[in-house]
Amino acid sequence: MTTKQVGALARGGIRGCVLGGLFAAAAVLVPVGASAEEVVNIYTTREPALAKPVFDAFTEKTGVKVNTVFVKEGLAERVKAEGAASPADVLMVVDIGNLIDLTDQGVTQPLKSEVLEKAIPANLRGANGDWFSLSARARVAYVSKDRVKLDAIHYEDLAKPEWKGKICIRSGKHPYNTALIAAYIAHHGEAKAEEWLKGIKANLARKPAGGDRENARDILGGICDIGVANSYYVGLMRSGKGGPEQEKWAEAINVILPTFEGGGTSVNVSGASVAKNSPNKANAQKLLEFLVSPEAQAVYAEANFEYPVVAGVKVDPIIAAFGPLKPDSIDLAKIAQFRKQAADLIDRVGFDS
Numbered sequence: 001m002t003t004k005q006v007g008a009l010a011r012g013g014i015r016g017c018v019l020g021g022l023f024a025a026a027a028v029l030v031p032v033g034a035s036a037e038e039v040v041n042i043y044t045t046r047e048p049a050l051a052k053p054v055f056d057a058f059t060e061k062t063g064v065k066v067n068t069v070f071v072k073e074g075l076a077e078r079v080k081a082e083g084a085a086s087p088a089d090v091l092m093v094v095d096i097g098n099l100i101d102l103t104d105q106g107v108t109q110p111l112k113s114e115v116l117e118k119a120i121p122a123n124l125r126g127a128n129g130d131w132f133s134l135s136a137r138a139r140v141a142y143v144s145k146d147r148v149k150l151d152a153i154h155y156e157d158l159a160k161p162e163w164k165g166k167i168c169i170r171s172g173k174h175p176y177n178t179a180l181i182a183a184y185i186a187h188h189g190e191a192k193a194e195e196w197l198k199g200i201k202a203n204l205a206r207k208p209a210g211g212d213r214e215n216a217r218d219i220l221g222g223i224c225d226i227g228v229a230n231s232y233y234v235g236l237m238r239s240g241k242g243g244p245e246q247e248k249w250a251e252a253i254n255v256i257l258p259t260f261e262g263g264g265t266s267v268n269v270s271g272a273s274v275a276k277n278s279p280n281k282a283n284a285q286k287l288l289e290f291l292v293s294p295e296a297q298a299v300y301a302e303a304n305f306e307y308p309v310v311a312g313v314k315v316d317p318i319i320a321a322f323g324p325l326k327p328d329s330i331d332l333a334k335i336a337q338f339r340k341q342a343a344d345l346i347d348r349v350g351f352d353s
């Protein structure tokens with residue numbers, strides 16, 4: 001994403017061994033005298049299986065055991081209710097809004113870490129060390145291989161009459177779309193965003209529904225020509241992880257990385273914070289710093305076909321094939337401030353109805 005952080009990583013993270021080497025060398029890497037009691041407790045809204053290989057590598061390197069608690073909903077509320085007795089050390093969530101909510105609800109604490117500051121671009125972390133992005137996903141365009149001959153598009157173009165009856169999209173109220181609309185407001189202001197949303201609504205091929213992958217399904221089915229969706233779903237579909245049917249959906253589309261006029265591609269993130277009452281704060285810091293090492297970044301991002309947040313880390317070939325990502329440079333924290341306005345706009349234009 002930016003290019004200056006690579007050198008810092010070598011100092012902060014594990015040195016040039018590949019992850020496979022980590023597993024093999026685990027026995028000798030565990031520090032002498034490391035206590036079997038050393039733990040770090042993660043509360044996460046993500047499927048823990050996604051990150052398990054990375055957590056295992058962390059344990060093998062440091063001797064610190066990782067406990068994950070999968071909290072599908074109400075993570076902040078749970079930590080709040082547990083209060084000072086909460087065992088949570090690290091809180092992991094998806095979507096910038098959810099990340100910032102953790103801090104707004106008072107369940108995080110700032111972390112000062114040179115390693116994290118050097119590894120993660122400033123627009124992808126909280127200014128006070130309240131939250132850190134660990135992987136990124138782009139809001140991209142799925143376009144019909146057969147019917148759309150384009151290799152670039154602006155988000156602004158989606159409101160143009162040439163797309164009338166041709167756009168598929170999920171609910172405007174889904175956090176992925178709310179974040180995109182918030183980014184649009186950050187670029188152009190609320191009035192222009194409202195016009196844009198009305199334009200897209202007028203261009204819809206069907207009511208906003210389903211998930212992102214259904215855009216590809218409906219492009220294959222001839223219902224629409226273009227959809228707005230997250231980048232990693234293409235990885236899940238094309239790799240066969242989503243099953244044979246979804247592989248066919250993915251065959252029907254090309255992917256374009258849209259940009260804002262005068263800006264870049266809209267990205268959202270997964271990330272983590274240190275919990276306010278973390279009983280193992282030193283281990284929480286150790287884990288977060290490990291997660292931005294190039295080796296861990298590659299595995300962590302690839303598990304869900306995401307973009308690493310650390311410069312120079314390899315992207316899965318399916319995702320790399322979309323071409324170079326030029327992330328929009330507006331601070332995610334700034335974009336998140338427009339979420340409420342974005343949600344109100346969606347209601348006002350009756351986007352989903």
Ligand SMILES: [Fe+2]
Pocket residue numbers: 230
């Ligand atoms: Fe998703």
